Amino acid sequence: MKTWLSRFGLVIALLCIGTALSIVKPVFLTFPNLLNVVRQISINGILAVGVTYVLLTGGVDLSLGSVVALSGVVAAGFAHPGEWPVVVPVAAGVFVGAACGGINGLVVTKGRVAPFIVTLGMMTAARGVALVVSGGKPVSNLGESFRWIGSGAVPVIVFLAVSCVSWVVLLNLRLGRHLYAVGGNENAARASGINVEGVKLFAYTICGALAGLGGVVLAARITTGQPNAGVGYELDAIAAVVIGGTSLSGGVGGVGGTIIGALLMGVINNGLDLLNVSSYYQAIVKGIIIVGAVWLDQRKEKT
Amino acid sequence: MKRFLAFILALALSGCAQHKSDEGHVLIGVSLLNLSNEFIVMLHRAMETRAAELGVKLIVNDAQRSADRQVQQIETFIAQRVDAIILNPCEVEASSPAVEKAIAAGIPIINVNSETRAVPTAFVGSRDEESARLAIEYIARRLDGRGNVVMMHGFMGQAAQIKRDRGAKDTLAKFPGLKLIAEQSAEWDRAKAMSLMENWIQSLGAKINAVFAQNDEMAMGALLALEQAGLKDKVIVVGVDAISDALQAVKAGRLDATVFQDARGQGQGAVDLVVKILRKQPFEKEVYIPFQLVTRENVGEYMK
Numbered sequence: 001m002k003t004w005l006s007r008f009g010l011v012i013a014l015l016c017i018g019t020a021l022s023i024v025k026p027v028f029l030t031f032p033n034l035l036n037v038v039r040q041i042s043i044n045g046i047l048a049v050g051v052t053y054v055l056l057t058g059g060v061d062l063s064l065g066s067v068v069a070l071s072g073v074v075a076a077g078f079a080h081p082g083e084w085p086v087v088v089p090v091a092a093g094v095f096v097g098a099a100c101g102g103i104n105g106l107v108v109t110k111g112r113v114a115p116f117i118v119t120l121g122m123m124t125a126a127r128g129v130a131l132v133v134s135g136g137k138p139v140s141n142l143g144e145s146f147r148w149i150g151s152g153a154v155p156v157i158v159f160l161a162v163s164c165v166s167w168v169v170l171l172n173l174r175l176g177r178h179l180y181a182v183g184g185n186e187n188a189a190r191a192s193g194i195n196v197e198g199v200k201l202f203a204y205t206i207c208g209a210l211a212g213l214g215g216v217v218l219a220a221r222i223t224t225g226q227p228n229a230g231v232g233y234e235l236d237a238i239a240a241v242v243i244g245g246t247s248l249s250g251g252v253g254g255v256g257g258t259i260i261g262a263l264l265m266g267v268i269n270n271g272l273d274l275l276n277v278s279s280y281y282q283a284i285v286k287g288i289i290i291v292g293a294v295w296l297d298q299r300k301e302k303t
Numbered sequence: 304m305k306r307f308l309a310f311i312l313a314l315a316l317s318g319c320a321q322h323k324s325d326e327g328h329v330l331i332g333v334s335l336l337n338l339s340n341e342f343i344v345m346l347h348r349a350m351e352t353r354a355a356e357l358g359v360k361l362i363v364n365d366a367q368r369s370a371d372r373q374v375q376q377i378e379t380f381i382a383q384r385v386d387a388i389i390l391n392p393c394e395v396e397a398s399s400p401a402v403e404k405a406i407a408a409g410i411p412i413i414n415v416n417s418e419t420r421a422v423p424t425a426f427v428g429s430r431d432e433e434s435a436r437l438a439i440e441y442i443a444r445r446l447d448g449r450g451n452v453v454m455m456h457g458f459m460g461q462a463a464q465i466k467r468d469r470g471a472k473d474t475l476a477k478f479p480g481l482k483l484i485a486e487q488s489a490e491w492d493r494a495k496a497m498s499l500m501e502n503w504i505q506s507l508g509a510k511i512n513a514v515f516a517q518n519d520e521m522a523m524g525a526l527l528a529l530e531q532a533g534l535k536d537k538v539i540v541v542g543v544d545a546i547s548d549a550l551q552a553v554k555a556g557r558l559d560a561t562v563f564q565d566a567r568g569q570g571q572g573a574v575d576l577v578v579k580i581l582r583k584q585p586f587e588k589e590v591y592i593p594f595q596l597v598t599r600e601n602v603g604e605y606m607k
Contacts, residue, residue, distance in 0.1 A: 025506060033505040040498045127339075136344045140548045151531065222493040222524060224548060228339055229494065273502035279459050279488035 009296055010245065010260050014267065021271045028274060035153065041266030042159035043068075043214050043221070045259065047237035048244075049159075049166050050210030052258045053203040055241055056170070058183045058250025059108065059115035061204065063100060063122035064211045064237055068230035070130040071096045071215035073139055076225025081143035089146055093216035094209050100126055101208015105201035123234070130227040139225035150220030158217055162210060166255045179203060183250025240265055243293040264293065329359040331577055332380030333389045334373050334401070336416075338365040341546055342566055343391065346416065349570025350389070357578055361389075370397030377401035381408045387577045388412040392419045395462055411580045415573040417462055424580060427572040427590045431463050434562040434594045435470030435517070438541045441560050441596055442481070442513045445539050449480035450512030453503055455496055455521045456488040464488075467517040467543065484510060489521045496524025504532050513539040519549035519561055526558055545597050545605055553602045560598045563605055568592040 022029035047064050054061045075093030078084050100122055107118045148154060170176035178199045181189040190196050214233075219225045244261030246253025268289060272282045333350065335343050347363060354361045362385065366373035370393040380388050381404060388405050390412055392398035399421035405412035411424040418426065442452060454471060457464035475481050485503060489496035496516060503511065514529075516522035522542025529535040535557070542549055545563035552558035569592050579586040597605050 027505050030505070033502075036498075036501045036505060040501065043494075131339050136339050137341050138546075138548060140551070218494060221527075222497060223527060224493070224523075226493065229492075269498070270502050270505075273487065273499055274506040276485045276487065276506070279456065 010243070010257065010264065010293065013293065013296075014260060014264050017264070017267055017271065021267070021274070025271070025274045028271065033270070033274075035156070037263070037266045037270045038156045038159075039153070040270065041262045042155035043218050044233065044236050044240060044265065045159045045262040046162050046210055046214040046217065047233060048240040048258045048262050049162050049255055050207040050214075051234070051237045052166070052241050052244075052246055052253065052255055053170075053179060054115070054207045055238070055246050055248060056179045056183045056250055056253060057200050057203045058186070059200065059203065060119060060238070060248070061101075061104065061207050061211075062116065062119040062234050063104060063126055064207075064214075064234035065230035065232055066123045066126035066130065067097050067100045067208055067211040068215040068218060068233055069227055070100065070126045070133070071212035072219035072229055073130045073134045073225035073227055075146075075216045076139035076142055076219045077133070079142045079146035079219070079225075081141070083143075086143070086145040086149075090149070090213075090216050093219070094212040097212015097215060098205050098209035101205045101211070102201070104208065105204030108204065109197040109200050127227070134225065134227045136227060138227070140223065142219070142223055142225075147220050147223050150217055150222070155217050155221060158213070162213070163255055163259055170254055175199070175202065180251055183252075185251070236265065239290050243290060261293075264289070329387075329578070329581060330383075330385045331359055331361050331387050331389060331574075332377070332383070332385040333361050333363045333391075334366050334376045334380075335363065335391045336366060336373075336393050337368045339367075342544060342564065345566035346391065346570045349567040350574050353571040353574040357574065359574070359578060361574075366391075366393050368393055370394045373398050374401045374404070377405055377412075381405060381410060385410065386581055389415055389573050389577060390419070390423065391415050392417050395420055411577070413573060413576055413580070415569055425576055425586060425588050425590070427569055427576055427592065429564055429569065429592050429594055431466035432470030432473070434543045434564065435467040435515070436474045437562050437594055437596045438515050438543060438560070439471050439474040439478075439481075441598070442515060442539055442541060443474075443478045445559070446481070446512055448478050451482050451484045451507075451510050452513045452515060453484060453507070453511055454486040455499065455514065455516040455525065456486060457491045457517045457521075459488050464517060471515060471517075489516075489524065491518050491520055493520045493524040493527075496521035497528045498524075500525040500528035501532070504528065504534065509534075509537070511538055514541070516540070516542045518542060519544040519546045522558060522561065523548055523552065526552060530557070547606075550597065550602055550606050553597060553599055554606065556599060560596060563595040563597050565592045565595070 027033055051061050071093035074096045075089040078089035078092050104118050104122050107113050108115050178194050181194055182196050182199050240261035241258045244257030337343055364376040373393050388410055392414055399419045402412055402419050402421035402423045413425045414423045416428045475483055487499055489499045514525045516525055519542035522540055526540050529538050539559045541560045543562040545561045549558055549561045572590050576586055
């Protein structure tokens with residue numbers, strides 16, 4: 001109940017911005033535009049939900065953007081028309097992502113290297129592998145059924161499905177409670193018999209798999225696998241999560257906030273474009289909102 | 304995997320090539336902006352092909368967009384006593400020390416594709432303003448000089464963005480009937496361009512008659528958004544660079560036009576120029592390879 005209350009501020013902020021936008025630009029509040037907003041946030045949303053797992057354990061994943069590129073390129077390689085059924089490229093992309101996440105998790109838990117460093121390394125290495133696999137060129141000529149994944153409301157449905165499953169996992173399963181326990185106090189969690197290493201490995205692997213899924217959806221949406229895609233996506237995803245109230249030090253937060261955080265970023269982006277605000281100012285506004293949202297959220301928790 | 308092995312081998316080989324070979328081979332150091340960019344990859348291939356034809360040897364380094372790394376690479380070339388250097392500069396100012404150092408060491412250096420503030424021995428490239436001029440003139444022709452245009456910028460502040468912006472605005476000024484109703488950066492990125500176009504379709508909708516995207520990636524993104532909104536037949540989309548995706552889209556009648564920047568011409572031209580300089584033949588200090596407008600009528604010539 002308390003987490004719900006602390007999230008109220010964010011929902012109110014979202015509603016205020018939405019109302020203001022629909023007064024200034026009535027087109028904001030039309031169905032096609034709202035569908036636009038949710039479609040545009042769906043990839044960032046999928047990544048943000050994934051990185052929520054990792055942030056909850058007190059870790060971080062900086063490799064998301066590169067994993068998006070790598071899995072997109074790999075998926076696209078299997079997605080030429082008439083070669084494989086559509087499940088193959090999707091599974092390949094998700095698998096590559098999960099493998100990257102799994103490696104991150106293993107090095108963090110077994111190798112005891114700080115997550116920041118491990119995933120920074122993966123960020124560089126996965127980008128390199130994406131370039132090697134694709135020969136530095138975008139992989140295009142993708143089949144109709146694969147491109148369908150990125151069209152219309154499909155990315156939104158994928159995002160919703162990912163969110164719902166994660167909601168159940170985090171709030172209702174034992175595994176979810178263990179994630180919070182590990183992030184809250186690792187030693188206490190270990191003392192109470194939780195398999196801390198296993199939980200962390202799970203978090204990084206899921207995060208990687210969802211980044212892989214995000215890469216698949218992105219490749220389908222822009223109809224190519226691009227080795228340069230996804231630069232900076234990790235920061236957008238982490239921003240959405242922290243705007244949504246998940247603590248960077250772990251143990252506090254959840255998927256609900258992440259979704260609101262991603263929505264808020266999408267609405268602001270859409271609104272600034274609708275108002276034709278210059279790119280220079282867009283960047284400034286976004287920066288202020290990220291810090292402002294977190295600042296407000298923390299004040300509420302203290303009082 | 305094969306590519307990976309080739310990469311390792313290339314690394315090992317460039318490591319061995321510490322000294323100028325004694326067999327009288329001409330050795331040219333090349334520092335490229337970024338080998339994960341399709342255009343630079345094509346530029347690189349053209350150089351390698353030409354170098355093999357002329358029997359000169361290239362040492363190719365990737366600066367990965369870092370001017371700092373680029374300057375270090377040039378310093379290494381100077382220490383290796385290469386015969387000449389081809390520089391594909393990362394930045395106008397920050398890559399200038401590379402040029403100054405080579406000149407001071409008495410090694411001829413030519414810039415390819417983009418410029419530095421410091422004056423090199425010679426320059427091979429294209430005028431970016433011209434690409435935007437060709438694109439806007441094409442839009443003007445298609446619209447009979449009357450209509451609303453939106454423009455997608457690259458990364459704000461990069462040389463190509465500044466020049467394509469200037470070229471577009473100068474040309475738009477010649478057509479009083481063409482109005483620029485919105486402009487925004489999509490950072491050269493297809494996914495960002497797609498979102499931007501979707502948002503513009505909401506706010507401007509049927510008012511848009513033409514889109515000028517400063518590169519093809521963004522043009523492809525705009526095109527996808529327009530197609531999904533069922534508006535493509537009402538809006539003209541033009542990009543720049545002639546990447547293979549864009550050429551295919553032009554051929555299929557989806558993208559209206561792109562502007563071809565001649566990577567092969569620039570790459571070959573750079574190697575030719577270096578060889579001329581080394582052979583002490585007369586050479587031009589500035590070689591401009593023209594841009595070319597690509598439409599459905601002539602796209603066949605550019606597809607290989």
